[in-house]
Amino acid sequence: RVGPGAGMAISVTSTDWLEVERQLEQKELELLKKHGVDVPASHLEGYKYTPQTRVVDKQSWDVVPVPARTFRCGSYNWTHKVVNFEVGEGIAYITLNRPQANNALNEEVLQGLSDACTELHTRQDVRVVVLRAEGKMFCAGGDPRSFQEAASMSEPDSRKSAVGLMKFLYYIQCLPQFTVGLAQGSAMGTGLGLLAACDIVCTVSNARFLASEVKLGTCPATVAPVLTSKVGPAFAKRILCTGENLTATTAKEMGLITDIVDDELDFSKYVEVICEKITLCAPLASARSKRLVQNVSGQPLSLQLMTYTGSQLADVRISDEAVKGMVAVQAKTKPFWAENAVRPLY
Template sequence: MAEPLLIEHAGAVRRLRMNRPQLHNAFDPGLIAALTDALLAAGADPQVRVVVLEGQGASFSAGADLQWMRGMAAASEAENRDDALALARLMRTLDELPRPTVARVHGPAFGGGVGLVACCDIAIGTPAARFGLTESRLGLLPAVISPYVIAAIGPRQARRWFASGEHFDAATAERIGLLHAVVPSEGLDAAVQRQIGLLLAAAPLAAASAKALVRRVAAGGDGAVLDADNAALIATLRVSPEGQEGLAAFLGKRAPAWAAPRQPE
């Protein structure tokens, strides 16, 4: 049986490719576990600076596997809760991964597949990409992925798409914030590679910490505490080895050490 997930190492880039093309990369417990483990490993590997998530075959991900759904329909409420928590752990691991992430969306993404796109820091798709949060058609809701989809597209858009279950195209996905860019299919790899290049040109610690900063600021809270935390963060970064190298390189009009050309391994 083929592995549900293919992992490729290319220098500082880790590519995770869902590998259930005959089922449009639909989720089952095996794929969920493989993705979670691979993300945890990437986040713990200091050599990894960028993670790319993609799908094999015609689709990015069709969401839940029908056989899996059939089995869970016959399971108890407690078993369904445990099953949903495994998917929730995958989504949170991806969303909070201490590495920048790029979704390469070459084809349809539905249900949990939309969740994966929303959890990535950068999402680039082609006109062939289509989307749908279709759970309401089955008497369900995209509850597990809702925090990430709402953060990506906003509450008002989420209310529409969660309730109607209708499909939408790549242009709509870009307009509402699920995709950052839509590019021709033949230009997708180049667009992804450009983003990888930009991420590798950024300081590793700064790029890896950016999402935590955004999450903390977006959560709001006491303004004085937020100001103090942000001042402490920039002070720490300025005196860190990375910050010192970045400032020295800028003042010396040279490239910082981390921006040296990298060759794929």
């Protein structure tokens, strides 16, 4: 108020206070100078806090998939027995081969899957990847021994192990090739995560799908991210929170399964049709489209998202594939990638 009882008010902002502090500091410096003390302009630098860590707002497209395990062998010197890895003309097959244990995921199986995926991340000649299994079950989830080992782990080690498995599923999900999951039998636990990481999944009609961790007093945390991105939060809650034993039809309605066949002998024709379609698609454009869908899924329509998608389109438009593809259209001929057919091995 101005004057006692004047009833008149003025507003003071933070800028005003900063100006008052600046003037007071200036007067203080002038008084010190009169007494022979010369204070340099940088005298407060030593008292200012400079953060050592820079906080960056990362988006999904900034997260680079990396292998959770050290690479040991590839298709040229394959040594794993519980996982088979075969590469043909434009196609690769990864086969779980531990039928005596219902293809449960132990360290040896995970290492084999990681080695195959590490090679595939660098193979531009491979355009389709088929994930399948031998035996009655597709995958029984984690090996029971791994649960016992996890129970004896310290909290940091247990967390590191869980993060490593989630990174592994993300690594599969980010393969540049079009991935086809073939479930010749039922899948449980982490086995659901393997199928959810595939782009499309075909199963036999009598297969069942189950995540029963909650019935054992634990949480299916490692498969939650990849499963939720596949079926959405509502269906993911139903699968993970109720431990429901899903039929193939129900799993298809949820989006976990793409197609159902009567017998696994029908898988050959199914893969053949997929290969015919992929043959007509430019490899780089197909890989970029897959990555684009994965990165924009669940994201709010923001300026960052539109800038990202716009930059992707601008980059692809000037690629060698786009240029030669347009030339092929004008010449009414097949583009070069369609001349090299993707040929199934089985």
